Amino acid sequence: MKKYISFFRLRFSMELQYRAAALAGVATQFFWGAMEILMFRAFYRTNPGAFPMTLQATCAYVWLQQAFLALFVTWVLENEIFDSILNGNIAYELCRPVNIYNMWFSRNLAMRISGAVLRCIPILLFAAFLPAPYGLMAPAGLTNFFLFFLTLLLGVGVTVAFCMLVYMLCFFTISPMGLRIVTVSMVEFLSGGIIPLPFLPDGVKQIIELLPFASMQNVPLRIYSGDLTGGGTLRALLLQVFWLCILVAAGKILDALAMKKVTVQGG
Template sequence: MRVYLSVLKLRMNMGLQYRTAALAGVATQFFWGIITIMIFEAFYEYAANTPPISLKELITYIWLQQAFLVFITMWFRDNELFELITSGNIAYELCRPCELYGFWYAKLLAQRLSSAFLRCFPILIISFFLPKPYNMTLPPSFPAFLLFLSALILGLLLLVAISMFLYISAFVTLSPMGSLLVFSVLGEFFAGLIIPVPLMPDWLEKIANVLPFRWTADFPFRVYSGHIPPHDAISGITIQLIYLVGLVWLGRAALNRVLRKAVVQGG
């Protein structure tokens, strides 16, 4: 475990050096958040029926999306790992005196944490001081905030476990672009990044509830806004844990299997 914690610390320190890129990302995400809110504001103004999630809750949902974007997007990737797999240099990784799945998991987790640390605070601070109705609001209670933090952390761990299948699939396809495209499109849509899950048709919402993607983004953000009450949040956190354990187990098994069949340069 000390090895993985060391990798996590080193990669986080490396990621925290890219402050200029993070500042550019903050400006982009802030602008995109304002545009998205304006679109939904027009939608709510002319909606024939009362939407299942209020505009106030939706605006908070959108700002949380922008603040923790690297926690919830599938397209945030490590091209170095793809290069190791496709070039055959994965042989060097196999020489490390630690399990490859845990090593890569810690590396990917650190990248997302460091990037989010640089970006989330400016977006959250500014969004609280915006004029109504564009401002972000506080959670309804302190217990709701604690449940949100738990759900957000578990959602991040779950997303990293899902993203590990991207790199595992590259052993088979030798081209990450196809898997990356499929995972990104499905992941972003069913996580509620395009359309919040409560605004989806009933049949589509049922599919989203079965897939693990919505538990990485939609669930923690709605816990924060109070749209999901505390007793339902506790049940959702239990589901997150089940998904996390299951996907990590499947990921380790799948990685060990493809490594047994992997062919690198030189035989």
């Protein structure tokens, strides 16, 4: 456990070093959020009746999405890991007395959390002071807030576990780049990164909500604003736990297979 914490600290102080980049990131994400909201406002004005969420919940969704961007985006996969698999440097990693899956999992987690912690505060603060309904409202209730936190953590877990699958699959494919491109753009849409999932038409929506991708950012962001309540929350929470277990188990199996492959074939 200690080595994972020290890795986290290292990442964090690195992030601090690049504070100009962090600042620029905040500005960019703030702009992104504002434009996104202006776009939704245009649709809302045109036909409020067709809106599947309240405008306020949509805005909260957008701001939280921007604030916690680093937690959920899949395009920040670590190039280092891809390279080490491709060029065989992975052999060095195998020499260390740690399990590859656990190490990469915690590395990835550390990277996401340290990236988000610094950036989320200014964005959340800014958004909180914007006038309703365009700003970030207070959470719908204390329970919502608690559940938001819980599902946020589970969501990050599912995201990382999914990324681990991509890494692990790289051991078995000759073209990790292709795999990466396809998964990244697919996940972005299916997880609600382009438009929130409630905006999808019925039928499509119900199916997508069952997929592991819906257990990433979709759940916490909608719980916060009270868009997801009651039985829906429970179902989403259980789905998150379910997918986390499945993805981690699948990753572990692939990990074992990959290690066998590497040690037999020499990388």
